[in-house]
Amino acid sequence: MYIFNRLTVVPKLPERIKGIQEIAENLWWCWNTESLKLFKKIDKELWERLEKNPIKFLKQISQTKLEEVAKDEEFLREYNKVYSDFKGYMENNNTYYMNNYEKYKNKCIAYFSAEYGLDETMPLYSGGLGILSGDHLKSASDLGIPLVGVGLMYKEGYFNQKIDGRGNQLTLFAKSDLDNMPIKKVKDEKGRDLAIYITIENTKVMLKVWVINVGRVKLYLLDSDTEENSSKYRELSYRLYGGGREMRLMQEMILGIGGVKLLKALNIVPNLYHMNEGHSAFLIIELIEQIMKEKQVSFEIAKEFVKTMTAVTVHTPVPAGNEIFDIDLIEKMFDGKWDDLGISKDTFLSLGMTPNDNYKKAFNMGVFALKIAGKKNGVSKLHRRCF
Missing domain, CATH: 3.40.50.2000 (Glycogen Phosphorylase B;)
Structure with missing residues (x-):
């Protein structure tokens, strides 16, 4: 058998929670406990099995799971908080360095x-x-x-x-x-x-x-x-x-x-x-x-x-x-x-x-x-x- 190419099909993030991809692509998540909890909440078993790797996790999570959490009010509240914190962190100029130097x-x-x-x-x-x-x-x-x-x-x-x-x-x-x-x-x-x-x-x-x-x-x-x-x-x-x-x-x-x-x-x-x-x-x-x-x-x-x-x-x-x-x-x-x-x-x-x-x-x-x-x-x- 010859393998000429490999095709990877990944799930599509619902528009309501698409910002989670942005979080996954920045290592900010690795020292922000709330963001880690957010990934875990989507699918605890998969999250642990993939050794808490957000990029890999979002490629292997089921579309059904994503659709479910995109309609879960409790999850959305947590998502809104984490995504808001991330955007605020990245865009905030009111830092220690700017305030002092x-x-x-x-x-x-x-x-x-x-x-x-x-x-x-x-x-x-x-x-x-x-x-x-x-x-x-x-x-x-x-x-x-x-x-x-x-x-x-x-x-x-x-x-x-x-x-x-x-x-x-x-x-x-x-x-x-x-x-x-x-x-x-x-x-x-x-x-x-x-x-x-x-x-x-x-x-x-x-x-x-x-x-x-x-x-x-x-x-x-x-x-x-x-x-x-x-x-x-x-x-x-x-x-x-x-x-x-x-x-x-x-x-x-x-x-x-x-x-x-x-x-x-x-x-x-x-x-x-x-x-x-x-x-x-x-x-x-x-x-x-x-x-x-x-x-x-x-x-x-x-x-x-x-x-x-x-x-x-x-x-x-x-x-x-x-x-x-x-x-x-x-x-x-x-x-x-x-x-x-x-x-x-x-x-x-x-x-x-x-x-x-x-x-x-x-x-x-x-x-x-x-x-x-x-x-x-x-x-x-x-x-x-x-x-």
Whole structure:
């Protein structure tokens, strides 16, 4: 038997409750308990079985159920309240930020993180780092802070853990079904899929872009899994913290360098680039290079510019908790970049080194970010003793 195409028939939302689709397409619902109750009230058994995924739920709910709740007065009262709250939230300018920092209303913060813990239906996180960055976006939305998030689109995310009969850990990966996630492709001004290009190993790698609405905040995710790329580069968008050191380094090049290029393509001009850990620190290289070209200044002057527009949050000062790459690998991936920047190879490599690292031949992403970023903080006050 040959399957030539697949046709999915979805129910049609009654006009009276069509706003529920709008709610499902914005992750606002994941931290609004009343909206979660609303979906559950339509069909509790299906809601639980589909692991509380609104997009998937609205595709599989029966037409009969939808017609029933569209005539249920109690449900409609709850729907009216939730939808009104959602619209009010999205359109309200009476936010903490506007009430206290209105003079900065046209400013913009770009927040970079390797993972985002937004909801279980979005497997883009592994642990505390992702939960913090996810909560950061939600809080920024609630406070009305003009912020955009930048990350990577992982098709398989982080692994699911299971234990076999002998007590051994089994590592299981499941490919995400993008059709059942509140995510959309970003288009260019001509309606085509937006394409961002970066150079890795002297090879041009194409990145497509996805966007997720997290309340009032947009999260942009870069994706190398395109037909234009070879399998080696397509796999960079498969797994969070997957593969070897080379894959990890290339992922971080996409996040940092590709992220800055993405914002420029979207005509978003951040006043501050906030790095959640050192994973995205290569954004510094791209910013320096852009400023050198635009302002016709030297590397050192451009570096001082970048210092005024960058911040980094460190999650642990312990060496084992920071991203470190062999110098040989950095040289391979950035071969010739020091020439573009008008500096020596040793100067370039020293950006990620401490005196001890010169002996170890290691490039430390945390050190790199801390050396350049003008603002530095940690998730614990104890970290200050280590800076």
